[in-house]
Amino acid sequence: xxxxxERIVRVNGEPCRVWEMGSGEPLGFVAGLGGLARWTPFLDxxxxxxxxxxxxxxGFPGALGHDxxxxxxxxxxxxxxxxxxxxxxxxxxxxxxxxxTLVAEAAAFSPGxxxxxxxxxxxxxxxxxxxxxxxxxxxxxxxxxLLSAHPERLIAELTPPAGEDLVEWQILQLRAFExxxxxxxxxGDLGLRKRLHRIAVPTLLVWGGADRVVPASYAKRFAEGxxxxxxxxxxxGAGHRADLDAPEALAxxxxxxxx
Amino acid sequence: MKLLWFHLMPYTDLPExxxxxxxxxxxxxxxxxxxxxxxxxxxxxxIDELELAAELGFDGICVNEHHQNGYGLMPSPNLIASALCxxxxxxxxxxxxxxxxxxxxxxxxxxxxxxxxxxSGGRLVAGFPVGTxxxxxxxYGQNPSLLRARYYEAHDLIVKAWxxxxxxxxNGRFNKQRYVNPWPRPVQKPxxxxxxxxxxxxxxxxxxxxxxxxxAYLSYFGYQAGRAVMQGFWDxxxxxxxxRNPYRAGFLQFVGVAESRAEAMDLYRESAEYFYGRCLCVDxxxxxxxxxxxEATLRAKVTSQLAQAARRADEQKRAxxxxxxxxxxxxxxxxxxxxxEVAEQLREVATELNVGQLMLLLQYGNMGRDLTAxxxxxxxxxxxxxxxxxxxxxxxxxxxxxPLPAEDxxx
Numbered sequence: 001x002x003x004x005x006e007r008i009v010r011v012n013g014e015p016c017r018v019w020e021m022g023s024g025e026p027l028g029f030v031a032g033l034g035g036l037a038r039w040t041p042f043l044d045x046x047x048x049x050x051x052x053x054x055x056x057x058x059g060f061p062g063a064l065g066h067d068x069x070x071x072x073x074x075x076x077x078x079x080x081x082x083x084x085x086x087x088x089x090x091x092x093x094x095x096x097x098x099x100x101t102l103v104a105e106a107a108a109f110s111p112g113x114x115x116x117x118x119x120x121x122x123x124x125x126x127x128x129x130x131x132x133x134x135x136x137x138x139x140x141x142x143x144x145x146l147l148s149a150h151p152e153r154l155i156a157e158l159t160p161p162a163g164e165d166l167v168e169w170q171i172l173q174l175r176a177f178e179x180x181x182x183x184x185x186x187x188g189d190l191g192l193r194k195r196l197h198r199i200a201v202p203t204l205l206v207w208g209g210a211d212r213v214v215p216a217s218y219a220k221r222f223a224e225g226x227x228x229x230x231x232x233x234x235x236x237g238a239g240h241r242a243d244l245d246a247p248e249a250l251a252x253x254x255x256x257x258x259x
Numbered sequence: 260m261k262l263l264w265f266h267l268m269p270y271t272d273l274p275e276x277x278x279x280x281x282x283x284x285x286x287x288x289x290x291x292x293x294x295x296x297x298x299x300x301x302x303x304x305x306i307d308e309l310e311l312a313a314e315l316g317f318d319g320i321c322v323n324e325h326h327q328n329g330y331g332l333m334p335s336p337n338l339i340a341s342a343l344c345x346x347x348x349x350x351x352x353x354x355x356x357x358x359x360x361x362x363x364x365x366x367x368x369x370x371x372x373x374x375x376x377x378x379s380g381g382r383l384v385a386g387f388p389v390g391t392x393x394x395x396x397x398x399y400g401q402n403p404s405l406l407r408a409r410y411y412e413a414h415d416l417i418v419k420a421w422x423x424x425x426x427x428x429x430n431g432r433f434n435k436q437r438y439v440n441p442w443p444r445p446v447q448k449p450x451x452x453x454x455x456x457x458x459x460x461x462x463x464x465x466x467x468x469x470x471x472x473x474x475a476y477l478s479y480f481g482y483q484a485g486r487a488v489m490q491g492f493w494d495x496x497x498x499x500x501x502x503r504n505p506y507r508a509g510f511l512q513f514v515g516v517a518e519s520r521a522e523a524m525d526l527y528r529e530s531a532e533y534f535y536g537r538c539l540c541v542d543x544x545x546x547x548x549x550x551x552x553x554e555a556t557l558r559a560k561v562t563s564q565l566a567q568a569a570r571r572a573d574e575q576k577r578a579x580x581x582x583x584x585x586x587x588x589x590x591x592x593x594x595x596x597x598x599x600e601v602a603e604q605l606r607e608v609a610t611e612l613n614v615g616q617l618m619l620l621l622q623y624g625n626m627g628r629d630l631t632a633x634x635x636x637x638x639x640x641x642x643x644x645x646x647x648x649x650x651x652x653x654x655x656x657x658x659x660x661x662p663l664p665a666e667d668x669x670x
Contacts, residue, residue: 178550
């Protein structure tokens with residue numbers, strides 16, 4: 001696997017890592033729960049066709065500053081600062097899980113932010129008749145199987161590279177989980193439903209067919225709320241971490257939509 | 260030293276196969292197990308027991324706050340404390356405490372504690388716990404990543420509200436109140452003594468030292484498991500240049516007294532096995548909400564030796580098993596014996612851990628009122644006199660309530 005170029009964007013004065021690889025029209029990708037501690041095959045797939053720009057949200061691996069963010073306004077402002085700092089205003093934007101939540105929120109608050117949107121298993125809605133799983137109340141072994149249809153891949157992703165400080169590596173993972181909880185605890189519902197109509201750009205909703213965190217029916221709920229034209233794609237056999245479970249199929253779905 | 264009688268108010272009728280059949284005693288405990296007729300009896304019996312302890316001369320009686328919990332039936336300890344203010348005369352009323360980050364606005368706690376201090380004539384100890392993950396994050400939906408910041412702000416607001424000479428505006432990070440001005444104000448000036456129930460976090464020790472508050476380690480796992488934590492606490496006090504005044508520290512210990520050790524082993528087996536085998540059955544998925552433990556404490560937990568011991572205790576808690584009474588006693592969770600044997604062991608515990616505010620659990624699990632009264636009475640009459648003089652005149656207990664003179668208090 002090749003290595004991305006890396007630069008730093010400051011958000012509230014705190015460093016946030018931005019990875020970049022490939023050439024052509026920019027495509028932003030904001031990762032989901034846990035963030036990205038390393039470059040992945042999924043990103044390689046995207047980078048083969050587009051200039052992929054991957055900013056890290058505050059508190060996720062490569063970025064600090066989640067502890068300054070107290071409410072949705074703080075998070076949306078930080079997301080806008082980060083995406084704009086990464087040069088992504090007006091670009092195609094994709095996000096997964098909590099990354100998709102924030103991309104959608106930022107797009108709803110800031111028209112013109114995204115040319116087109118791809119939301120992969122976004123969190124942010126909650127229907128108590130068909131609740132989103134509680135990712136913060138799981139035993140460790142249950143959590144892996146909840147997030148991924150291929151827990152062994154998740155274990156490999158979470159294994160520290162040789163020479164890495166084990167304590168700091170663990171804290172990196174825990175911090176990313178805390179950052180997500182800081183925004184979405186306890187149900188993930190921050191009122192996004194009331195703002196979806198402000199998303200007027202073409203939007204692809206992608207769901208892992210085996211997503212155990214956000215039920216597949218939520219794709220329809222998002223599609224109904226968004227004002228722009230929407231399409232829904234299911235990725236067979238993929239769990240919540242579709243980027244890990246089916247990197248090629250997910251990249252293919254995204255690139256096909258973006259044309 | 261001070262000897263305090265602590266009630267958790269456990270539900271006493273959990274089924275024998277609770278651990279096997281039901282997931283958790285906390286957060287999502289099966290509501291069908293609660294019989295309100297039994298609740299009526301239990302609350303009244305439990306208040307009787309606290310009153311008996313006060314009558315028999317315990318220095319303080321303690322209540323605490325839990326939510327959605329089968330071994331702690333006090334979502335509002337202040338309700339129980341208000342009844343105790345009326346029915347007792349001299350004992351300290353130790354509310355251990357109110358989870359101040361949960362209240363909106365937190366000045367509600369300033370008001371209620373001031374009410375209790377007035378009602379009791381200045382006998383209140385104000386406990387301010389952060390609260391467990393189960394109570395705060397899972398039952399009350401508080402954000403674990405914001406909990407501590409909210410806690411510290413709530414504390415600052417309450418303490419200022421008690422002392423301010425005029426109404427003030429509070430424009431905090433989490434609380435905005437244009438006019439803060441609680442009526443009533445506490446009897447004790449500048450405010451009731453503040454005790455902080457805590458786990459083993461370094462920041463809490465440092466904060467207690469800075470604020471000059473009592474740190475109380477309320478573990479259910481006795482003096483052997485508590486040794487490492489209290490050692491860590493005193494090491495930190497030394498590092499910060501604080502004296503070793505034992506009244507800076509509180510500690511909780513389960514006890515069963517009888518005429519002989521054999522009798523104690525016989526009498527307290529059922530209630531101890533009930534507590535450790537049913538009441539502590541908490542689903543591990545509610546143990547670690549992200550952000551509840553600070554990064555500094557996480558680092559300390561994996562690096563320092565002290566914290567490795569604390570971590571073993573955590574793991575013990577998480578890996579639930581039903582211990583036998585022999586195991587419970589040999590690990591020191593419950594101290595049992597004749598009055599002399601118990602006094603001897605507690606003297607050792609208090610001396611070694613250097614704890615001046617010793618809280619005793621003399622009712623636990625499904626222990627009924629008769630056995631509770633027996634345990635309490637034997638302790639008061641034959642153990643307490645052997646311990647009261649410990650630490651003697653050497654240290655001043657600056658953290659004890661200063662009530663109105665007896666003649667000024669309503670009888």
